[in-house]
Amino acid sequence: MSLDQLNLKIVFGGGLELLFSNQRSHNISIPSRVNSKLYNGETTTTEEQNIKSFSRRPGILVLINDTDWELEGEGDYVLNDGDEIVLISTLHGG
Amino acid sequence: MSLDQLNLKIVFGGGLELLFSNQRSHNISIPSRVNSKLYNGETTTTEEQNIKSFSRRPGILVLINDTDWELEGEGDYVLNDGDEIVLISTLHGG
Amino acid sequence: MSMSIPLPPLSLPEYRRYGRQMILEGFGLEGQVKLRNAAVVVVGVGGLGCPALQYLAAAGVGKLGVVDHDVVDLSNLQRQVLHTESRMNMAKALSAEIALREINSSITIKPYVTQLTSNNARKILYEYDIILDCTDNVPTRYLLSDTAVALGKPLVSGAAMKLDGQLCIYNLEPDGPCYRCLYPRPPVPTTVKTCEETGVLGVVTGTIGVLQAVECIKLILGLHGNKNSLLVFITEKLPNDLYLCLDKNSTLLIFSALSFPPFRNAKLRKKRPNCPGCGQDRLKTAKIEETDYVAFCGGPAFDYEGM
C-alpha cells in the first residue's frame, strides 16, 4: 500500500453487477489527495465515474462501510484507505 | 483508550449468556503487556477466568474476530486492542 | 396490542399449542396474548407472502389479512409453498386461507381477492396493526408506503430477485424512513425487471419471507424500540440486545445466496423532513386516492403476478 494511493473496494449488488461482467466486488486504487472525496471534481477512474453516474440514478443506494451515504455526507464524505463502497439497486420482486 | 490497556469485547452466545445476567456483550479493559496472550498465565480479570474455564468445556467454540481460535493458535493468540472474543455454546435443538 | 387491557386467560389447547414459545424468557402469557390480539395484513401471497403467512399463523397471530388478486399457476409452486397442485387456478388468497386454516383453525383469516389500488388501500389496511409488503412491483410498493404513513403503521418490506433478497422496515416509530425517503423517484421503467423475466430461487424468497415474519413478531412483542413494551420486557429479563434497539438507525438486510458472508446489514438514514411521503408536506389520504401509481412509476407495463 503506497501512501499516495487510496485502496478501495467497490461492490455492486441487486442486479448492478450485471453491468460489470457479473463481477460484484472490485478492488481499485485511486490517487490520494488531501481530503479525497467521493466526488472529487475531476474524474480519475472509470470506477469513480460509475459511482457518480449510478448514485444519481433512482432506485440506487450507496453504502459506505455498510452505512447509507446520506448519513456520511454523501459526496462530501472524505475517503479513507480501505473503505468499502457498495452500490446496490433496490429489488422489487418477491 | 490508554496505551497500557487493551480494550476487548467479549460476547457470549448459544445459551452461555444466561450465566452473565443474560447479557451477551461485555466491553472490558485488561492491562496490556508485551505480547498479551489470551491465556497469560496469571489471571487478572473475571472475564479472563471465564474464557479460560469455558474454552475447556466440551461443546463450546471460541471465536476471535469471527475466526475459530484454533486457526489463531488458541491460547497462544496475541491479543490486539479492539479484539472481539466470542464464546458460543453449540446448540442441539431443532 | 394495548397494554392496559387485562389479560384474558388462554384456553388449555392454546397453552399446549403455544407452550414452546410461551416458555421463552420474556414471552410468557403476555407475549402470546399480544400475538392473539395482533392483526397483520400480508399484501401478495407469492414467494414472500407464503412463508411469512405460514409462520405468523403458526405462532398464533390472531387476525391475518391476505391480499392477492391472482390465481395459482403451476409456475408458482417452485417457491409459493402454501399453494398446491390441486388448488391451481384458485385465487391465491383463498388457497392460502385453506392452507392456513389447516395449520391453525383458531385464528381469523380474512382473504381479499382483489388488487390493492389507491382507492381501496386505506379501506383494506386500516384495520391491521402491521403491514407486510410481499408484492412484486414498484407502483404497489409506493402505494403501500404512502398508505402506511397515512395510517401510521409500520411496513415490513421484503423483496427478492434471482439469488438476492432485501428486507427493511419502513415508517418505524419514532423516526424511521419511508420508502420515498430512500427512493424519492421511481426507477426508470426499462430498468425494472420482474421475477418472471429474471427468475428467482425459491429458497431466496423463502429466506426473506421467514425473516419478514421474524421482524413482524418482534414488532408485535415490542422488541423494536417501543418504550412501553420495552419496559415490560426488561422486567422479564430478555437479553440486553433489546437496549440496542432503542436508538438504532433503521437498517436494510441484504441477502445474497452465493456471497460470503451471505448477509449484510446496512444502516439507513432517518426520515427526511422534506420527504413527499412522510415529511411535513406529506401526501394526505385524499392525495393518495388521486394518485395514479402506475403512471407515477412510468407506465402501464406492470405485472402483478404475485411473485
Add this chain to the structure above:
Amino acid sequence: MSMSIPLPPLSLPEYRRYGRQMILEGFGLEGQVKLRNAAVVVVGVGGLGCPALQYLAAAGVGKLGVVDHDVVDLSNLQRQVLHTESRMNMAKALSAEIALREINSSITIKPYVTQLTSNNARKILYEYDIILDCTDNVPTRYLLSDTAVALGKPLVSGAAMKLDGQLCIYNLEPDGPCYRCLYPRPPVPTTVKTCEETGVLGVVTGTIGVLQAVECIKLILGLHGNKNSLLVFITEKLPNDLYLCLDKNSTLLIFSALSFPPFRNAKLRKKRPNCPGCGQDRLKTAKIEETDYVAFCGGPAFDYEGM
C-alpha cells in the same frame, strides 16, 4: 449428480413448473436435471426439517428421504409447518409425505417411520447424496456425523434453541471438519437442554431450516467448491462469488433473532488429522454399529421429540 450422463430433456410441465429458476444465469436445464437426479435425506421432520423439505420438494429435488419416528402433536404446530391439525397423532414422516406430494407429485418421497440408530443409519443414508441434520439431540448429531464421514457425504447441520440458530456444513470436501473435529467430547448431559425445556420461536427454526435448503441446493448445483461442477458454472457466467468458495474455510452461520446484526459468520478450522471421527484412525462402519451414542453422550435422558 454425475456429470457424464447425457441430459434427458424435461417434460413440458416441468419446464413450466421450474421456469423461474431455470432462467437464472448458470442454472438452466443442466441445473434442473442436477436437482432431479439428486437424492437428499432429511433426518428429523420438526422445526428445521419442515421448511427444508418444503423448499427442496418445491425446487424439484428428485428423491427425498424423510426420517422421523415421532407422531404429530398439537405443540408441534407452532413451528412444524408441514403438519396440520387433522394429521395430529399421525407419524411425522407420513404427514410430511402427504404435504410434500401436494406441493410436488412428480418427485419420489421415501418416508422412514423409524428412529435413526447406529444399526440402521448406514442402511438408510447410503442411497442419498446429501444428509440434512434436522434433529434435536446430541447422540443423533454424533451418529449422523460419523455415518456421513463413513459414507463420504456432506452433512448440512442446523440447530435452533430459543431465539438462536446455527448452521454448518460438516464433512465438506476437500478438508472441511466433521462434528467431532469441532466437538471432540460431548457436552456434559446436565448442560444439555431440549427445545421442550427451553422453548424455541418458530421463525428461528424456520430461518435455519430454509437456509439448510439454500446450502443443500448450492451443494447439488456444485456451488460449494467441487471443481468439476464449478467449471461448468463459470462457462455459464455465474457471479464471481463462486471463485471465493474454492479455498474458503468452513463456516458456521450464527443467527440470533434479537441481536444486531442478527447474522454472524465464523471461519472454522479444517479437518483435524487426528480426529476420531474423520482423521486417519477414524471409526470404521463396524465401529459405528458397535457404538452406543446415547451412552457416549452421558446417559439415557434423551428426548427425540422431533423439534
